Amino acid sequence: MRVLAASVTGAAHRRLGQDCQDAWASARTPAGLVLAIADGAGSREHAAKGARTAVAAACATAGPGNDPLLAAFASARQAVLGLAPDPAPFACTLSVVVVGAAEVAAGQIGDGIVAVEQGGGARSAAVTARGEYANETVFLTSRDAMDALAVERFPASEVTGVALSTDGLRSVILDDPAAGNLYEPFFTDLWSYARRESAAADGLRAFLSDVPDGTGDDKTLVVAVPGTTGGSRPPDNPDDPR
Amino acid sequence: MTAPFTPRLKLDNRDPRVACVLLLDVSLSMGGAPIDELNRGYARFCGELGEDPLARKRTEVAVVTFGGEVRVAQPFAEARELEPQRFSVSGTTPLGEALDTAMDLVEGRKAEYRAAGLEYYRPWLFVLSDGSPTDGERFENAVRRLSEMERAKGATVFAVGIGEAADMTQLARLSERGPARLRGLQFGPMFAWLSASMQQVSNSVAFGPESDTTQIPLPPVGWGTA
Numbered sequence: 001m002r003v004l005a006a007s008v009t010g011a012a013h014r015r016l017g018q019d020c021q022d023a024w025a026s027a028r029t030p031a032g033l034v035l036a037i038a039d040g041a042g043s044r045e046h047a048a049k050g051a052r053t054a055v056a057a058a059c060a061t062a063g064p065g066n067d068p069l070l071a072a073f074a075s076a077r078q079a080v081l082g083l084a085p086d087p088a089p090f091a092c093t094l095s096v097v098v099v100g101a102a103e104v105a106a107g108q109i110g111d112g113i114v115a116v117e118q119g120g121g122a123r124s125a126a127v128t129a130r131g132e133y134a135n136e137t138v139f140l141t142s143r144d145a146m147d148a149l150a151v152e153r154f155p156a157s158e159v160t161g162v163a164l165s166t167d168g169l170r171s172v173i174l175d176d177p178a179a180g181n182l183y184e185p186f187f188t189d190l191w192s193y194a195r196r197e198s199a200a201a202d203g204l205r206a207f208l209s210d211v212p213d214g215t216g217d218d219k220t221l222v223v224a225v226p227g228t229t230g231g232s233r234p235p236d237n238p239d240d241p242r
Numbered sequence: 243m244t245a246p247f248t249p250r251l252k253l254d255n256r257d258p259r260v261a262c263v264l265l266l267d268v269s270l271s272m273g274g275a276p277i278d279e280l281n282r283g284y285a286r287f288c289g290e291l292g293e294d295p296l297a298r299k300r301t302e303v304a305v306v307t308f309g310g311e312v313r314v315a316q317p318f319a320e321a322r323e324l325e326p327q328r329f330s331v332s333g334t335t336p337l338g339e340a341l342d343t344a345m346d347l348v349e350g351r352k353a354e355y356r357a358a359g360l361e362y363y364r365p366w367l368f369v370l371s372d373g374s375p376t377d378g379e380r381f382e383n384a385v386r387r388l389s390e391m392e393r394a395k396g397a398t399v400f401a402v403g404i405g406e407a408a409d410m411t412q413l414a415r416l417s418e419r420g421p422a423r424l425r426g427l428q429f430g431p432m433f434a435w436l437s438a439s440m441q442q443v444s445n446s447v448a449f450g451p452e453s454d455t456t457q458i459p460l461p462p463v464g465w466g467t468a
Contacts, residue, residue: 190247206247
């Protein structure tokens with residue numbers, strides 16, 4: 001698979017001099033390609049570190065034998081809970097896709113967006129249950145996080161592309177944010193872009209920097225399509241992103 | 243050369259809403275300087291909220307006044323459409339009926355949001371009073387209904403006492419967070435704080451389900467004491 005990915009700090013966080021509280025990572029493991037994104041909770045002190053820790057741990061685990069998706073979530077949660085006796089300041093959401101030889105498994109805790117290209121159309125995967133209010137979500141650090149984990153699996157032979165986004169883009173890539181439906185033309189264009197020889201992470205980054213999202217939130221986009229060249233490299237050290 | 247990425251976007255999604263109901267005491271004891279300062283502060287609130295690019299579209303404000311009678315002085319309106327108005331004083335303090343009216347407004351508005359497919363944030367009820375409720379049993383029932391609503395996270399309630407005669411004991415029963423007492427007649431700073439808080443809420447993204455607005459970083463309260 002060819003992977004393109006970028007995170008940008010939102011205008012609101014730049015104004016406050018804050019780091020990007022989104023993070024992404026990917027790894028090629030014996031279980032398959034692992035893609036992870038996390039959105040650090042904006043109100044929490046160490047959310048950026050929580051997000052980076054979560055995606056790094058999710059990508060470091062998947063091995064053969066266990067269910068790689070569930071292992072990724074268990075290990076990410078353990079890693080973030082291990083950062084401090086009170087993990088609340090490290091709160092973040094986490095979305096993971098494992099592209100294995102037989103199946104594509106998607107999982108989410110919180111309000112990220114995962115889309116799978118199947119039969120030429122885009123469908124949202126592993127959508128989590130939502131509360132009454134638009135700004136409420138479950139975090140990886142929440143007490144009942146693992147109960148809130150949504151998982152969905154697809155035969156690998158049917159999947160021709162995957163995409164992950166944090167909620168910073170939701171107002172422009174969902175058709176109906178209240179219902180959580182995808183705005184399909186965006187994903188069609190995203191996968192078709194990723195298949196082009198001249199596509200690169202810089203293209204995604206430029207898009208994320210300029211998109212009129214209305215909120216100034218951090219934004220992250222990861223896309224994977226079959227192919228091997230021209231992919232993004234994740235930051236080597238999750239504590240020291242480039 | 244990297245190809246530019248210019249996907250089609252959904253640009254006409256509607257903004258999420260946050261409903262804010264102000265319950266203003268306009269009983270006779272508010273006459274003179276207090277009502278003048280309240281009116282000035284409310285005008286400032288309308289102005290400042292109307293200037294924030296997000297809050298002007300997302301915040302919907304309603305005003306319930308109580309002084310002799312209870313009146314919906316301002317039905318729900320987006321902050322960008324809000325016009326300042328001058329409230330005048332009369333009569334007693336039917337706070338119980340005012341609370342019922344405000345809760346009816348909030349519940350009705352939520353139903354309208356749901357019917358319209360709009361996302362929304364937890365509504366705010368902001369109660370200002372300089373005295374004691376004068377509608378005894380009605381007030382008791384309204385407090386029960388309000389506590390139930392707050393426990394179910396149906397709304398966030400703030401209560402502010404004005405002046406020495408404000409019944410802080412009764413106000414304390416309205417809000418899980420405890421009442422604040424306005425410092426002097428600092429309505430201006432108080433309304434500026436409320437406007438800034440609504441801007442924070444309008445800009446807020448994800449908060450945990452275990453949280454309430456204490457986790458949305460609200461500006462410091464310079465206008466009152468706990």
